[in-house]
Amino acid sequence: MALIQSTANPFVKFMPRATYRPKKHETDAKxxxxxxxxxxxxxxxxxxxxxxxxxxxxxxxEQHTAKLQELVDDLRRWT
Structure with missing residues (x-):
């Protein structure tokens, strides 16, 4: 942690460094x-x-269908 102290504000502020920040968990959508x-x-x-x-x-x-169609046509001619 880094100490930052300004002359205008006598209070000490603690600022976390980037390396100390926890990693954010990625959502499934991302x-x-x-x-x-x-x-x-x-x-x-x-x-x-x-x-x-x-x-x-x-x-x-298609070949079987053509053969069946020929048989149907032959049966129609006989009747």
């Missing part, structure tokens, strides 16, 4: 979250694989 870029890259790669799988299953589903 904290910056760390983003692990390797995890992001892994996530993107996994999503890419899933999109490719969905695309291939969609193509297969």
């Amino acid at each position: 904290k910056v979250l760390y983003i692990d870029h390797n995890e992001v890259i892994k996530f993107i790669a996994a999503m890419k694989v899933q999109v490719q799988a969905l695309g291939s299953s969609l193509e297969t589903q």
